[in-house]
Amino acid sequence: MLPGDFPSIIPTKPNRKDMVRLGVLGITGLAGLALVVIILLFVISAWLGRPLSMFGYDEGPDQPIVFPHTTHVQELGLDCTFCHRNVTKGASATVPSVGLCMTCHTVVGDESAEIEKLRDYHAQSEPIDWVRVHRLPDHVRFNHQAHIQYFSEKNNILPSAVCATCHGDVGNMKKVRQVEPLKMGNCVDCHRDNNAPTDCTTCHY
């Protein structure tokens, strides 16, 4: 090439090897972008509320015994407080002991494999290792009794009618799942609406 000449601006046709390389680069780039978008979606949705249902967090966790709330609440009409006995008395609602289950299940439900599992637990004197569905961070103190009492007195309803405010319609769930995000925003909004204290030491100490 002589000085002052311009190189040809017409691109030469890339050879086959370059085409393949560019194709692979483009595809990996697009895949990477898609991955970043999915991760961002997950993080942002989990930050704002609960992770998007497409990630499978919509369903509750598998429990050691498939316990249908529907059978007990809808068909038998049991009150929430019949099993969760401490909910009107103390901080935690408590999961019933195997013994309480066995008051009925020594005679009821001979045909079910799940109830056989329950009887095995009882025979071995072992507690059932339920998977926790609603978990607040360690630095949060929540008291069930105070909330149940306030709402049942305010709205003149049964204690068991208050539960759905935070837990959703558990009686309708085959598998218990978390309905509300239960972030601090939920707590504070409700506390403001009800003129409850919003001082930090109400819950954090």
Added chain:
Amino acid sequence: MDGKKWGMVVDLDKCTGCQSCVVACQSENNIPINDEPLFNQRRAIEWIRVERYWEGEFPNIKARFIPVFCQQCDDAPCEPVCPVYATYHNSEGLNVQVYNRCVGTRFCANNCPYQVRFFNFWEPEWPESFHNQLNPDVTVRSRGIMEKCTFCVQRIRRTSRDAKKNGTSVEDGDRALNPACVNACPTGTLVFGDLNDSESNVAKLTESELHGDHGRGYHLMEDYGTNPSVIYLKKVDEDAELEEAHH
């Protein structure tokens, strides 16, 4: 909950320096166990400590004790220096440390003239046998968090909740309300209560000892102007009284 101002009176004439308050506080508030190297590093966590001073020369030597804990100052030097509002004053006169807001700058500890704020330099650890004795009503503070005496706010919350449940009011001197150190004190050195309730023991003691004539009351390091909610009653000096009587 409104209109309360929690305060404490420490009668130094009654303190024997037995350290029961220190032990009670340690177990009530999930404070990790301090060992000798920790003390040597000045990194031990003691929400309440009993300071010991010697007075006089050998034959007539006397030990003086001062229990020191967070003074819950009305004009607390620790509060304005926190960049994240992790420490603030609430409506009950408590100087609150919000663990989940704290980012661990340690400015508050540096600004506290009483040295009653402690930093978690490590993740707290307990021996296996202690795992089930942790108080479930108190957060276990993780590494990088500032902590200090809360006047056992968990007990205040519990009694006010129980009072609401039973339709009663919080009683002065209720053992369920008193901080662990007050309950543990065998000599009644520490008195806890609501300073705004003129019928409470602390308010009466404040009135007679701090504001009254010839009272023994004083604030710790009063000249800093921190306005503490803790009132100390100085030790009665028997010899000094005898001398006065002779004149």
